[in-house]
Amino acid sequence: MTPPPNGLLVAALRSGSGKTTVTLGLLRALARRGLAVGGAKCGPDYIDPAFHAVASGRASLNLDSWAMPPELMARLATRAGAGADLVVAEGLMGLFDGVPAAPGRSGASADVARALGLPLLLVLDVSGQSQSAAAIVAGVRAYAPDLPLAGVILNRVGSERHTRLVGDAIRALGIDVLGAIPRNPDVVLPERHLGLVQASETSGLDTLLDRMADLVETHVDLDRLIAAARPLVASPPADAATASSIGAIPAPGGRIAVARDAAFTFLYPHLVEGWRAEGAEIAFFSPLADEAPDAACDVCWLPGGYPELHAERLAAASGFLEGLRAFAADRPVHGECGGYMVLGRSLTDASGRTHAMAGLLDVETSFAKRKMHLGYRAVELLADGVLGPTGTRLAGHEFHYATIVDPGRDAPFALAGDAYGTPPQPTGSRRGRVSGSFFHAVARRP
Incomplete structure (x- = not known):
């Protein structure tokens, strides 16, 4: 060895x-x-x-x-x-x-x-x-x-x-x-x-x-x-078959469309590497270049990033938005943080201008009304989805300044608590096959 x-x-x-x-x-x-x-x-x-x-x-x-x-x-x-x-x-x-x-x-x-x-x-x-x-x-x-x-x-x-x-x-x-x-x-x-x-x-x-x-x-x-x-003192790498037993988040599909450009960059390398190790194929696309998720994929993932800095371009990206809506008609779509904001009805930028987003979730968010949200989160899923079945427990974090102007009428995505014992509260949104929240998933919790 x-x-x-x-x-x-x-x-x-x-x-x-x-x-x-x-x-x-x-x-x-x-x-x-x-x-x-x-x-x-x-x-x-x-x-x-x-x-x-x-x-x-x-x-x-x-x-x-x-x-x-x-x-x-x-x-x-x-x-x-x-x-x-x-x-x-x-x-x-x-x-x-x-x-x-x-x-x-x-x-x-x-x-x-x-x-x-x-x-x-x-x-x-x-x-x-x-x-x-x-x-x-x-x-x-x-x-x-x-x-x-x-x-x-x-x-x-x-x-x-x-x-x-x-x-x-x-x-x-x-x-x-x-x-x-x-x-x-x-x-x-x-x-x-x-x-x-x-x-x-x-x-x-x-x-x-x-x-x-x-x-x-x-x-x-x-x-x-x-x-x-x-x-370095560390155990040898586990194979894909045992990865989920030690906290890795399983691949949400065999072929995953992942948004990647200046507006969507916050995706942990260990998630992508773990999914690939399971045999999943990652198909990157750029919403800012008006690209839609690959129709040959079986799940779409919108990572966090800086959509608030590119809201006007995203709102004008009709090919991306129409393609995303068509994808969501019969396949799962999930958004983390910035991706969650883009899945909502509207995003208000720092200047106070409101831009229509995908409308796949009912939430409205704003970067004009800023408040820092920062810290670890422990969540429990309230429905089956790309991150696991109902009751799956995940560990991760939030870090954003955007606020929710109107949560809308969608069902919550999960219950979320923090590392200080705050009672879990409903968080995020889900509607049909579409889900999202400000929560960034890192690993599964025992």
Whole structure:
């Protein structure tokens, strides 16, 4: 059996510390050395893995200790490391930030590090402090003595003296400082309301990734960093026949029409890979190019994304809308988040203009009336559908700013609770073979 690759987890104590910049710079710098680097992202995130894939040239997968059963997470980690020389996982928010749950199931990046045996590469934003940074590192070691530290990368250092003051204080703890990256406004990724602007839409992305790699190569000791990685601890991949027993969501059909363009991008790679492993064929189509779902398919899936930014074009895409309605006449159609909005009667954009949508569900949504909805969700299906029979329990999340102006008269899609014990409430809509909700499915729950 081929030994597992070495890996490490890029972590920080808060969002905005520079995890993504360091991760992308590492992936591109190591790939330029000729290494096969597997990327992974902790937690529910659609956008960062796409950047990982461009930086490394390999697909990146999500690893989620709350939404995924441990066996599924281990199987996906094995897949991320298949054929790789090194696995670089990027943490989510702060290292220990999660939700109330059983040990190892909080969704925190620390859970993933423990489950997979990944040492931490701690990124510290040291702007505005010097020796006090050592107290933070000491606190991490005391709070989680079971998590090995591969080392620390100082970010946003101001000068050589600043670097020396911080570095000497941390090294006095017996912890290695693997690099010190200066402030650099030229390596900032553009953002929008759901996070980073998507990789496919970022102008000059390869040039920007090369600048990140140059920065990392100049200011980080890559040889010592590679030496500090440790073997990935994960189970071998399960075959398709046993996938559903460990939480994977079965393919909803043998041939699946999936919308994919700038308006529909939020589809987890592990779902598509799992469906293909079962033998399903994926037929992508672009609603923005006025393409209809392939009539030879037996189910249609509209992922989330940014339809609110393209509402006028979608409303004018008569070929797409008419084809979607014809498809739904005798086959299942499901929409997640943005896809749910497009299945409704209307979508109001940020300027307050209302655009007619497919009308396959009775819901009306608005991006003009914005409110952030964010968090894990545990749902139970109220009817048979593409995600399973009545009573199927799923884990996933919501992240959207759109609101429901009028829920309409359709029956609810599921009952949904959160990770904090809120009583389950009806969510989403279903009418005939058409269903949808703001819920993004990640895995089946036991």
